[in-house]
Amino acid sequence: MEALGGYPTKSSASRAKLLKILLSVALCMGSLYLIQIKVSKSRKPKDFYSYEVKDARGKTVSLGKYRGKASLVVNVASGSELTELNYRSLQELHRELGTSHFNVLAFPCSQYGDTESGTSREIEAFARSNYGVTFPIFSKIKIMGSEAEPAFKFITDSIQRIPKWNFWKFLVNSEGQVVNFWKPEEPIEEIRKEVTTLVRNIILKKRQEL
Missing domain, CATH: 3.40.30.10 (Glutaredoxin)
Structure with missing residues (x-):
């Protein structure tokens, strides 16, 4: 819902900010997971x-x-x-x-x-x-x-x-x-x-x- 004049309400702006934070956290977690997999593979016994x-x-x-x-x-x-x-x-x-x-x-x-x-x-x-x-x-x-x-x-x-x-x-x-x-x-x-x-x-x- 938008306020008069086409400007977003405070509620919609807060939701957008929250979604942005959650997306950043998800990207960080994904990067950490990929790093962990890479480290695990490098530690796999070779002999x-x-x-x-x-x-x-x-x-x-x-x-x-x-x-x-x-x-x-x-x-x-x-x-x-x-x-x-x-x-x-x-x-x-x-x-x-x-x-x-x-x-x-x-x-x-x-x-x-x-x-x-x-x-x-x-x-x-x-x-x-x-x-x-x-x-x-x-x-x-x-x-x-x-x-x-x-x-x-x-x-x-x-x-x-x-x-x-x-x-x-x-x-x-x-x-x-x-x-x-x-x-x-x-x-x-x-x-x-x-x-x-x-x-x-x-x-x-x-x-x-x-």
Whole structure:
């Protein structure tokens, strides 16, 4: 409604001023949201060692402690037909090459049949007592679906494949990038050759930097 002479009333002028303020606030909020998204993207982990995971006791562990080393990341299980062969061969590899420059990193997963039904602590105790395992065994995780462990999802996204069964093995270099992977049926001898070469290169690089 306008006053006589075509001039706006005080009420309409106040509304226009309020709308202008609300529009400015909305624009500011939108800008802040876009900045937040940009910052979040820039902080997204760019390598395996940038993530944190839980150990078998539920304590948060930074994978950054393994940076500068080679890692063989494995989705393990206690009740698989592949358990004994793999645990023994992985422990042998860990003992031969670790732990100054190499580690086996085990992630139990219960998404492959009824092959990993225990708690994380039970899984760790089983591997230690039955196979003398000394490499790190982390908390039981999911690999498939929306609840997939972020650190392991980084690995599967890197190779564009998801394990179809237990004991897939993923070789991560000293910078935290996935450089190769093996299915469970592939012989440990082939894996040992490539892991040994990677470890040797890491040692040579460190010597050159001294």
